[in-house]
Amino acid sequence: MHSEIEGIGLYIHVPFCKSKCRYCDFNSFSGRDQLIPAYFNAVAKELVQYGDKLRGLRVDTVFIGGGTPSFVDPAYIYELMELCVKTFEICRNAEITIEANPGTLSVEKLTLYRQAGINRLSMGLQAYQKNLLGLMGRIHTAEDFISNFKDARKAGFENINADLIFGLPGQTLKDWEETIEGALRWEPEHLSCYSLKIEDGTVFGQMLDRGELCPADDEQDREMYYLAIKRLGQAGLRHYEISNFARPGYECRHNIKYWRTCRYIGVGPGAHSYFDGKRYGNICDIENYIKCIDNGQNTAENIEHIYKKDEISEFVILGLRLTQGIDISEFRQRFGREIFDIYGMQIKELTEKGLLECMGSRLALSSKGLDLANSVFVELIR
Known part of the structure; x- marks a missing residue:
């Protein structure tokens, strides 16, 4: 089985967004801000419950994902990190990531994240062009990304990832090249390049059904992928996973846990865990999740014994x-x-x-x- 020396990963889900992107099929919601205080209260209780189960085990990666964790008041994140430090044995050199969207960050917010012990920032840039950002339902511009990236460096972040998407409807090879060059100009330590998948139940999925969206053809999608591999390699980022590139030593340790089937715990609605020979996920509905936690009921569902x-x-x-x-x-x-x-x-x-x-x-x-x-x-x- 797993080596006992190897630490455990901890994922904390923050499902709130300013607005939901058209391609997104994650368990995230906009317009539910009134639930934020009760939500963080419930997450704190779930973390404490895990404290006993993980006694004697070291946590060496923490990933605060979403949704848009940077959308909520940073005091919630700060308190959450304080609780994690109290509840778990967190390694001194743990990788602690927060996901953020450009336009939701400030030097003050980023400084507070650093004070909370967060040392890795993952920013959703996606594209450089206003028309493509608009098509995706993104609420930021490339300029917001640039200014927030500079703010993050000022606040002391030395490990920054940017997410990029290719294969978008109407995206040209020149657009994609411009996005890659735009991201590289700021010398991030890590880049994730995802090929767009149009999922059922998303706005893009509905637009596709109505014939309002023309997906990129496979040949162009592959051409964009090859371009990323070639250009990022030239820039010194090593292609270490199908969609991920990093400067040596800056590979995302938390995600590597998933790919190497190591143990991890997920906290929050819809978060998944792989622990104790079982894989399971939490119920997805925010209100239900809060109610179950407050009533001391189990939030895990679809429990699968891994043979x-x-x-x-x-x-x-x-x-x-x-x-x-x-x-x-x-x-x-x-x-x-x-x-x-x-x-x-x-x-x-x-x-x-x-x-x-x-x-x-x-x-x-x-x-x-x-x-x-x-x-x-x-x-x-x-």
């Missing part, structure tokens, strides 16, 4: 998302079996197709495999 077979396939599929792939000896150590005994035939076929590479003690996607990752994963679990 060895599932754990093995998750380890392989998620591990292959990392460009360095899977350590074959770690697989043997963790599961007491050889990876080739279980997946030998698929590995052979995928290697012959040029989608997988075996390099020394590692098994990884080739550059062609990175491009066709989903079909590789389907082959492996069939």
